[in-house]
Amino acid sequence: MKKFMLFIGGLVALFILLANLGPMILLGLSIWLLYVIFKKFAKSDSTAGKIGWVILGLIVLSITFSNIFAVIGVxxxxxxxxxxTNWRKEDNDQVVHEMKDDDPFTNFERQWAEINN
Incomplete structure (x- = not known):
């Protein structure tokens, strides 16, 4: 039953990812453009150039905010x-199997494995 629920959850996540693939690409592109615009703004010496880069940056920033639904795809x-990762994990992956031994080191390893799981 666990594998079936993981399959259904993975299928739903895949469909959501595919539906938001376009906005995710546009979001990445607009973030890259904002970076380029910031670098050009920092290199610009004239006031008119800086104003132009700020205006262009605000336009690209509005495009970035319009693709904020891409976060759902991420x-x-x-x-x-x-x-x-949960699909590949085995159900019985204990490090140390429980033994009926009074050896303190074996008991310690078993208790440590129980704490980590």
Missing amino acids: AAAYVLYLVI
Whole structure:
């Protein structure tokens, strides 16, 4: 049942990721353009040039805010990553199996493995 729920969750996350792929690309492009505009603004010496770069930066910033829904796609990609890692994890991955031994080192390793899980 756990694998089935992981499959359904992964399928939903994949569809959300594919639906938001375009806005994610535009968001990345607009963030890159904002970086380039900032670098050009910092290199500009004239006041008119700085005003022009600020205006262009505000236009690109408005495009960036219009693609803010791409964050949902990034979250879906993260959920898809979590589903894939949990799918591959085995159900019985204990480091030390419980033994009926009174050896203090074995008991310590078993208790440490229980704490980490």
